[in-house]
Amino acid sequence: xxxxxxxxxxxxxxxxxxxxxxxxxxxxxxxxxxxxxxxx
Amino acid sequence: xxxxxxxxxxxxxxxxxxxxxxxxxxxxxxxxxxxxxxxxxxxxxxxxxxxxxxxxxxxxxxxxxxxxxxxxxxxxxxxxxxxxxxxxxxxxxxxxxxxxxxxxxxxxxxxxxxxxxxxxxxxxxxxxxxxxxxxxxxxxxxxxxxxxxxxxxxxxxxxxxxxxxxxxxxxxxxxxxxxxxxxxxxxxxxxxxxxxxxxxxxxxxxxxxxxxxxxxx
Numbered sequence: 001x002x003x004x005x006x007x008x009x010x011x012x013x014x015x016x017x018x019x020x021x022x023x024x025x026x027x028x029x030x031x032x033x034x035x036x037x038x039x040x
Numbered sequence: 041x042x043x044x045x046x047x048x049x050x051x052x053x054x055x056x057x058x059x060x061x062x063x064x065x066x067x068x069x070x071x072x073x074x075x076x077x078x079x080x081x082x083x084x085x086x087x088x089x090x091x092x093x094x095x096x097x098x099x100x101x102x103x104x105x106x107x108x109x110x111x112x113x114x115x116x117x118x119x120x121x122x123x124x125x126x127x128x129x130x131x132x133x134x135x136x137x138x139x140x141x142x143x144x145x146x147x148x149x150x151x152x153x154x155x156x157x158x159x160x161x162x163x164x165x166x167x168x169x170x171x172x173x174x175x176x177x178x179x180x181x182x183x184x185x186x187x188x189x190x191x192x193x194x195x196x197x198x199x200x201x202x203x204x205x206x207x208x209x210x211x212x213x214x215x216x217x218x219x220x221x222x223x224x225x226x227x228x229x230x231x232x233x234x235x236x237x238x239x240x241x242x243x244x245x246x247x248x249x250x251x252x253x254x255x256x257x
Contacts, residue, residue: 002071002072002073003071003072003073003137004072006073006076006133006134006136006137007061007072007073007075007076009133010076010079010080010129010130010133010134011057011061011079013126013129013130013133014079014083014126014130017122017125017126018122018235018239021118021119021122021239022239022242025239025242025243025246026242028246028250029242029245029246029249032246032249032250032253033249035253
């Protein structure tokens with residue numbers, strides 16, 4: 001049994017979820033830090 | 041949060057994935073598809089840790105009413121949902137070629153799906169209750185009660201007849217896994233925990249900044 005397609009699909013999904021969440025948080029942080037640079 | 045945590049967690053994750061896809065030997069019975077274990081097990085263990093943080097932070101919030109504890113609980117709950125979702129999805133992808141089905145209403149899978157729904161509800165509750173203090177209080181109660189499902193998930197494979205295999209790592213006896221496989225698995229567990237710590241720290245900062253901008257830090 002090989003099933004490399006299933007393996008790569010699982011790893012690709014994990015990469016999309018983790019990188020997507022990280023980028024979403026960083027975008028939010030940048031937006032808030034740009035909006036109020038003097039306070040923080 | 042140490043500045044090096046992000047790059048270190050990222051490096052560990054890259055090494056962990058490379059080891060999982062290259063260095064670790066294929067399973068004697070399942071072949072290469074068993075490599076999904078190096079994602080699936082760290083994802084659910086990290087989710088358990090995230091829920092432990094939600095539990096501790098929620099209790100601390102209810103006792104102290106300090107917003108910082110609520111922000112920590114919220115950040116961890118969000119990541120718990122991500123990691124539970126990943127564990128369910130990777131388990132499903134692993135289940136199709138090995139069990140012959142994407143999903144079955146087995147005790148381990150069902151109790152894990154319930155955990156996912158509980159913490160999804162936690163996040164939904166936070167978004168629908170307008171008063172931040174009431175939202176934090178309700179969420180803390182859900183966060184604490186939801187954590188009761190974790191021991192049910194863990195022991196489900198002993199309490200009921202299930203398709204899912206028994207515990208391999210978190211059990212009283214030493215793991216019987218091949219040493220190389222165990223080393224790669226532990227490397228990925230550490231990498232996932234590092235990623236969780238980094239992302240939770242960043243999300244905590246975002247929630248604190250947002251509360252400050254809204255005048256309720």
